[in-house]
Every structure is written in C-alpha cells, then in structure tokens.
Amino acid sequence: MSQTEQEKLNSLINELQGHMDASQYAELLRIEADWETVAKDHCKWEAAFFTGGSNQPMMLADCLYRQYQQRIDILRLNLCNGNGMTGECEASLKYK
Numbered sequence: 001m002s003q004t005e006q007e008k009l010n011s012l013i014n015e016l017q018g019h020m021d022a023s024q025y026a027e028l029l030r031i032e033a034d035w036e037t038v039a040k041d042h043c044k045w046e047a048a049f050f051t052g053g054s055n056q057p058m059m060l061a062d063c064l065y066r067q068y069q070q071r072i073d074i075l076r077l078n079l080c081n082g083n084g085m086t087g088e089c090e091a092s093l094k095y096k
Contacts, residue, residue, distance in 0.1 A: 005068035012095050016078055039067040
C-alpha cells in the first residue's frame with residue numbers, strides 16, 4: 001500500500017467528522033482502529049503464503065491497497081445525504 005491510500009482514508013475520516021455527531025464520530029474512530037489492525041493482520045497472513053518468494057512484499061502491498069480502497073469506497077458515501085442512500089454526491093466523488 002502506498003502512503004497515499006492511508007492518507008486518503010485519513011482525510012476522509014477527518015472530513016466525516018463534520019457529517020456526524022460527536023458520539024458517532026468517536027465510535028467511527030474506535031472502529032477504524034480495529035479495522036486497521038484486522039486489515040493489516042489479514043494482509044500479513046495472505047502474504048505469508050509467499051514467504052521466501054521475491055513477490056511477497058508486492059503481495060502484501062497489493063492486499064493493503066485493496067483493503068484501503070474497499071474501506072474508502074464504503075465510508076465515502078457517508079459524506080452524502082442519507083449516508084449515500086440517494087447515491088453518490090460531489091463530496092464522495094473526490095474519494096473515488
């Protein structure tokens with residue numbers, strides 16, 4: 001995963017603060033800490049199948065990239081009215 005994906009997710013989470021009340025945002029931050037641990041552990045496990053191979057670092061990076069992209073795709077709709085129930089909005093498109 002490039003630093004860009006993590007920075008993008010962090011930016012999105014910071015922006016989400018203005019779209020929810022304090023308790024919802026606090027819960028999101030708690031969940032995000034848990035999510036990041038699970039995502040990284042999952043990718044380490046997945047990459048372990050390639051231990052000793054020259055492509056192991058690439059497999060780890062690819063897995064992390066996919067995990068972060070999926071998380072961004074899920075969370076970005078919360079920037080829209082009805083948390084995306086009415087579809088995408090301009091604010092969510094910048095994270096696409």
